[in-house]
Every structure is written in C-alpha cells, then in structure tokens.
Amino acid sequence: MLNSSPNKISLTALPPLALYIHFPWCEKKCPYCDFNSHQIKDGIGKSGFDEARYIKVLIADLETELPRIWGRQVHSIFIGGGTPSLLSPAAMDELLCAIRARLNLEPDAEITMEANPGSVETEKFSAFAKAGINRVSLGIQSFQDDQLKALGRIHTGEQAKHAIDIALQHFKSVNLDLMYGLPNQTLEMAKADIETALLFNTPHLSFYNLTLEPNTYFANFPPHLPSEDEVDAIFEQNLALLSNAGYQRYEVSAYAKKNQECKHNLNYWRFGDYIGIGAGAHGKISFPDKITRQVRERHPETYMQAMESKGNALIEAKEIPAKDLPFEFMLNALRLTNGVATNTFSERTGLPLSVISHGLSEASKKRLLDDNPSQLKATPLGLRYLNNLQEMFLD
Incomplete structure (x- = not known):
C-alpha cells in the first residue's frame, strides 16, 4: 500500500529505465545554445578531441552505475550533445557493444543519436546504423541560408535536405529539429520552413521557439526577434500545417505521426528513470523508498580527469526531498x-x-x-x- 505520509515515499514498482550519454563537443558553438557543448580544437587527432579516451571513460562511468540498476531492463538510449555524429563509426560501435555487454537492453530498444546536417557526418550514417543506431535527430533549425547564418549554423539549406534524404535511407526513425521566432523571421518565412520539412514526411518533428538563454552570445548581443504577437501567429499557422499533414502535437514542442513518438523523451516526461553518463550528464534513479539524482563534472577535461583519478566524476549525488x-x-x-x-x-x-x-x-x-x-x-x-x-x- 502507498505510504500516506507526505514526507516519506513508498514505490510499489520502479519506473521504466533509459540511458542518456552526453557527447560534449561540436564544430562550432551556436550563439543561442546553452547546452553543455564545447567547440573542438585543432591538435588532438584528426577529430579535434581524444575520442579513444572519452569512450574509455564513458564505459567506466557506466560501470559505476551498474550496482544501482542491476537487473533492470533499459528501454531506450539517447546520445546527445554537442554533436555525437562527430564520433567515428568505430568508436560508436565500441560504445554500443560495451553497453550491450553490461546492460539488460531491450531487444528493440530505441537508440537515438543527435546529428548535424554537415556532409562529414552524413557520409557516416550507414556505418552508424550498422553499429545499432536506429533513430537520428537532425539539427536542421531552418532551410533558409540567411536564417542559418543568423543562427550561426555551419550547414546550408541544401546540405540539410541532403542529410534528411540520407538519414531516411538508413534509420528506422528520423526527427527534424526546427526553430521559429528567428531573427527577422516573417510569417511567410516560417511557413516555407515547415512546408519544406513536410516534403520529407519524416516520422517526427520538433518545433522550438528561439529563446534568449542566459550565458549565451545572443543573451549578451540580442538579435532582432519577432514580437510576441508575431511569434504566436507563426506558431498557430505552423500548428495547423503540421496537424493537416498528420502530425499530432503530443508535447509542447514535439510532433509525431501515429505511434512515432520519441520513447526516450516520453520516459522523461512521465517521470521515468534514466542513467546519465558523460560530461555534465544528469541521472535519476528510483528505489522503493527514495528517488535519487546525480550530476557529473561539466567540462570534458575535468570529467575525464575525475573518472581517471577517482573512478567517478560526480559533483552531486542526492536523494530528492x-x-x-x-x-x-x-x-x-x-x-x-x-x-x-x-x-x-x-x-x-x-x-x-x-x-x-x-x-x-x-x-x-x-x-x-x-x-x-x-x-x-x-x-x-x-x-x-x-x-x-x-x-x-x-x-
């Protein structure tokens, strides 16, 4: 029976469990981005980061979590960033093989990788699929070159279209990330972006309103954004376009064809559990009498040094009151x-x-x-x- 005390919890069953892996590097830091991402630097191998070292500490990080989730099945994996598609296919395969060897992974688990539309990443999509990635989330944001330039993106509209075509050939599910309320964006410009996206008929779309987050370049040097009324008009217009095309809005910023919702994100929104490994990753794990949270070192170098010297990179581990x-x-x-x-x-x-x-x-x-x-x-x-x-x- 559920404990009636408001100060003590009692779980009769544990919620579903997922795995989040954070990859902290990107080719260029976008001016609106407040995620834990760090621009790669020249001089550390061809990639600009020490790939082998990071994969090794990720696996070690996962092993520290095993006693807390032993016997539980993992239903989904999400590899976010940063730009995880900067990893080589060999490194991705090594990581996923290590995960399968250590976790009770559901046979048809959803395994998502975030990717940017640049040509270097799309050339690797076939190999990523062979490694086990079955869902890719593409950071499109816009199909219009002027808008992409204003957002600090390094791909073009044509590269975005090409990336979607390639992704649809290799992955079971594809999500497109789009933004609205962009600098100097009009109703017609926003409509053109959505209509272009709809041509590809991907199973899932994410539709975010650009906001000026603290500690970003845009927060310090804000661009000219549409008014609140203009943003509302863009949202209502594009909501209708998405609905007419068969996409159901199932979350504030998420739209899916029937039965194509993102399982990993649904687990977050339904207050499920998740292991979080990698630089700056957060985790939430439940027990019959408590629910806990963990946070890891944010900077990639500090995270790796902590894993190598102490065997863990936790900066916070607590029971949620x-x-x-x-x-x-x-x-x-x-x-x-x-x-x-x-x-x-x-x-x-x-x-x-x-x-x-x-x-x-x-x-x-x-x-x-x-x-x-x-x-x-x-x-x-x-x-x-x-x-x-x-x-x-x-x-």
Missing part, C-alpha cells in the same frame, strides 16, 4: 498534451495524490487544468501559460 517531488513530476507531466493518468503521480513519486490537491483545485478554478479526474492534463489555456500552471505545484 519528498517535498520537491510533486513539482518535479508536474513540471514534466504537464508538458504532454494528453497529460498522464492520475494514478501515475503516486506510481512515480510514491506520494499520495492529496499532497497536490490544493494545486489541482487552484489550477482547475483558473481553467488551466482539465476537469477529468482520471487525467492530469493541461487545458489549451494551461499549455499556453504552462509556466504559471507548473508553478502552482511548487512546495
């Missing part, structure tokens, strides 16, 4: 357009639903939360003001 779990759960679950079943809250947090009763009541009164008692689901108004809705569940 019970009082923080409701907000963390709702922060993720309310991003899903269909929300989650109400009983998922207790299943994933180990807490009674009563701990969020006040927030649920207030959100319903403001018409931000659906009235269906069997679902925790934002209304269209709630999705529009998602930050306000999520904040209602802060301790």
Whole structure:
C-alpha cells in the first residue's frame, strides 16, 4: 500500500529505465545554445578531441552505475550533445557493444543519436546504423541560408535536405529539429520552413521557439526577434500545417505521426528513470523508498580527469526531498498534451495524490487544468501559460 505520509515515499514498482550519454563537443558553438557543448580544437587527432579516451571513460562511468540498476531492463538510449555524429563509426560501435555487454537492453530498444546536417557526418550514417543506431535527430533549425547564418549554423539549406534524404535511407526513425521566432523571421518565412520539412514526411518533428538563454552570445548581443504577437501567429499557422499533414502535437514542442513518438523523451516526461553518463550528464534513479539524482563534472577535461583519478566524476549525488517531488513530476507531466493518468503521480513519486490537491483545485478554478479526474492534463489555456500552471505545484 502507498505510504500516506507526505514526507516519506513508498514505490510499489520502479519506473521504466533509459540511458542518456552526453557527447560534449561540436564544430562550432551556436550563439543561442546553452547546452553543455564545447567547440573542438585543432591538435588532438584528426577529430579535434581524444575520442579513444572519452569512450574509455564513458564505459567506466557506466560501470559505476551498474550496482544501482542491476537487473533492470533499459528501454531506450539517447546520445546527445554537442554533436555525437562527430564520433567515428568505430568508436560508436565500441560504445554500443560495451553497453550491450553490461546492460539488460531491450531487444528493440530505441537508440537515438543527435546529428548535424554537415556532409562529414552524413557520409557516416550507414556505418552508424550498422553499429545499432536506429533513430537520428537532425539539427536542421531552418532551410533558409540567411536564417542559418543568423543562427550561426555551419550547414546550408541544401546540405540539410541532403542529410534528411540520407538519414531516411538508413534509420528506422528520423526527427527534424526546427526553430521559429528567428531573427527577422516573417510569417511567410516560417511557413516555407515547415512546408519544406513536410516534403520529407519524416516520422517526427520538433518545433522550438528561439529563446534568449542566459550565458549565451545572443543573451549578451540580442538579435532582432519577432514580437510576441508575431511569434504566436507563426506558431498557430505552423500548428495547423503540421496537424493537416498528420502530425499530432503530443508535447509542447514535439510532433509525431501515429505511434512515432520519441520513447526516450516520453520516459522523461512521465517521470521515468534514466542513467546519465558523460560530461555534465544528469541521472535519476528510483528505489522503493527514495528517488535519487546525480550530476557529473561539466567540462570534458575535468570529467575525464575525475573518472581517471577517482573512478567517478560526480559533483552531486542526492536523494530528492519528498517535498520537491510533486513539482518535479508536474513540471514534466504537464508538458504532454494528453497529460498522464492520475494514478501515475503516486506510481512515480510514491506520494499520495492529496499532497497536490490544493494545486489541482487552484489550477482547475483558473481553467488551466482539465476537469477529468482520471487525467492530469493541461487545458489549451494551461499549455499556453504552462509556466504559471507548473508553478502552482511548487512546495
């Protein structure tokens, strides 16, 4: 039975488990990017980074996690960055073979790799597929050269189209990352990007609003962006285009054909567990009586040195206080357009639903939360003001 105390959790079953691997290097740091990515430098092999060393410490990092997840099956792998496609196919194969030897990996597990559309990476797609990658997420952002230049991207619109063609030949699933609200973007320019993307009929699309994140070049030297009303118009226009083309919006920024949702990201949004290895990686692992988080050293060199000298690169390892779990759960679950079943809250947090009763009541009164008692689901108004809705569940 679920523990009725709001200060003590009790999980009757552990959630699904995934693996995230962070690759921290890229060819060029984009001016809007606040991810843990570092521009490669000349002088360290042909690639500009010590590939063999990084793969070795990744495998060692994974081994430190094995006692905490022993016997549990891993349902998905996501290799993000940075630009993981900068790895050689041989290094990718070595990494995935090491993972299979150490984890109980689901036979048809979704294995995603992020990639940029540059020609060097696309030439390697066949070999990546043979190594076991079955889903690729391409950082397209725009098909218009002027927009790509404004975003600091190093590929062209034609290279993006070529990369999509190659990816569709080799991978079971392909996602295209697109952005809107770009510098000086008009309604017509945004429409052209979506219409170009739709020509490829990929199973999945991500559609992000460009925001000025702290500690980025754009935050210090902001470009001229469309007004809030113009951004809203672009979103509504392109939402209709995507819907008419058979894409369902299943998360704030994610759209998929039927049964083509990203399994790995769904696990995040449903408050599942994930091992996180690599520079700056975060992890979340549940136990019957607690839920824990870990954070690793952020800088690649510091991360590798810590793994080599101490055998781990943790800078934080803690149990999540019970009082923080409701907000963390709702922060993720309310991003899903269909929300989650109400009983998922207790299943994933180990807490009674009563701990969020006040927030649920207030959100319903403001018409931000659906009235269906069997679902925790934002209304269209709630999705529009998602930050306000999520904040209602802060301790």
